[in-house]
Amino acid sequence: xAVISQKPSRDICQRGTSLTIQCQVDSQVTMMFWxxxxxxxxxxxxxxxxxxxxxxxxxxxxxxxxxxSRPNLTFSTLTVSNMSPEDSSIYLCSVGQGxxxxxxxxxxxxxxxxxxTVT
Amino acid sequence: xxxxxxxxxEISVVEKEDVTLDCVYETRDTTYYLFWYxxxxxxxxxxxxxxxxxxxxxxxxxxxxxxxxxxxxxxxFTITASQVVDSAVYFCALSEAKTSGSRLTFGEGTQxxxxx
Numbered sequence: 001x002a003v004i005s006q007k008p009s010r011d012i013c014q015r016g017t018s019l020t021i022q023c024q025v026d027s028q029v030t031m032m033f034w035x036x037x038x039x040x041x042x043x044x045x046x047x048x049x050x051x052x053x054x055x056x057x058x059x060x061x062x063x064x065x066x067x068x069s070r071p072n073l074t075f076s077t078l079t080v081s082n083m084s085p086e087d088s089s090i091y092l093c094s095v096g097q098g099x100x101x102x103x104x105x106x107x108x109x110x111x112x113x114x115x116x117t118v119t
Numbered sequence: 120x121x122x123x124x125x126x127x128x129e130i131s132v133v134e135k136e137d138v139t140l141d142c143v144y145e146t147r148d149t150t151y152y153l154f155w156y157x158x159x160x161x162x163x164x165x166x167x168x169x170x171x172x173x174x175x176x177x178x179x180x181x182x183x184x185x186x187x188x189x190x191x192x193x194x195x196f197t198i199t200a201s202q203v204v205d206s207a208v209y210f211c212a213l214s215e216a217k218t219s220g221s222r223l224t225f226g227e228g229t230q231x232x233x234x235x
Contacts (some may be wrong), residue, residue: 033222042210042225045162090162096221108154108214109221110164 002027002095004111010118013083020079021114023093028073030065033094034066037113044091049076083118121146123213125226133234140196142211142228147176150216151226153187153194154223159207167209172216173231199235 003026006116023032032044045057046066055068069077080087093111122145123204144153155167163228168178178185182199198205208228213222 019197031221035223042227043223044225048222066226091166094223108212108221109166110156112163115162 001068002109004043004092004093004095006091006111006114009112010115010117015084016026017083017119018079018081019114019116020077021093023076023092023111025074025095029095031096032070032072032076033096034068034076035076035092035094036088037092037111039088046091048080072076080116083116085118086118088118100119108115121148121151121213123128123211123224123226125209125211125229127229129230129232131228131232135200136233137197137199138231138233140198140211140231141208142194142196144192144194144211144213146213148215149190152214152216152221154212154214155185155196156196156203156210156212157207158202158210158228164210167196179225187206191227198231203233203235204233206233 005024007022011019032049035043036046037043039061043057046061047057047068049055049068049070051073057063065081069080078091090113092113093107124143126141130138135154151172153170156163157167168185170185175187175189177187184197192212208230209229211222212223214223
């Protein structure tokens with residue numbers, strides 16, 4: 001399994017500012033995913049990040065608001081820009097584990113999440 | 120489009136009771152994966168199980184068991200002899216079957232409370 005860390009684990013930010021969340025994986029992975037979980041809600045995919053290409057955003061999410069970087073196969077960042085209280089959520093990084101071992105195909109692991117509160 | 124429905128928003132049981140969490144899914148894919156995750160109050164998502172669409176064999180892991188029925192598009196999760204530590208939100212999820220990983224479609228989650 002992949003071990004994923006996220007920084008920061010939590011933050012309280014002022015309206016109008018930006019926060020960059022880092023996601024580090026202990027092995028090389030092809031695809032990384034960023035999810036948002038608003039209070040009391042389920043998880044919603046923000047975007048898919050492949051190394052060396054632009055991130056693919058889901059409906060309702062735009063690059064200007066959630067720019068993503070994927071500089072290599074073990075690291076990604078998500079920035080929440082010009083924050084408002086509606087952005088208060090848990091943001092989770094996830095990786096898919098490909099590979100030659102059949103049992104590892106389709107595995108999806110999640111980081112511990114970043115709890116963001118916007119005041 | 121993929122969809123996952125967890126009709127039970129909240130379930131409350133007394134310790135040692137058995138409890139089943141329902142999950143119904145929709146997909147046009149012939150090959151796909153189904154997942155269950157546990158989210159305790161700490162917020163971290165804990166992977167419980169992944170099931171391939173072509174493998175309908177039920178699975179048991181300790182007090183946990185899963186019943187996958189393709190004919191009814193259901194993937195139910197049963198906890199036997201529940202414990203207080205089982206209290207959490209449980210999510211059922213669905214993904215395409217890609218070897219490099221794929222986006223997950225989550226259900227709305229079921230809040231399970233196990234009372235002593």
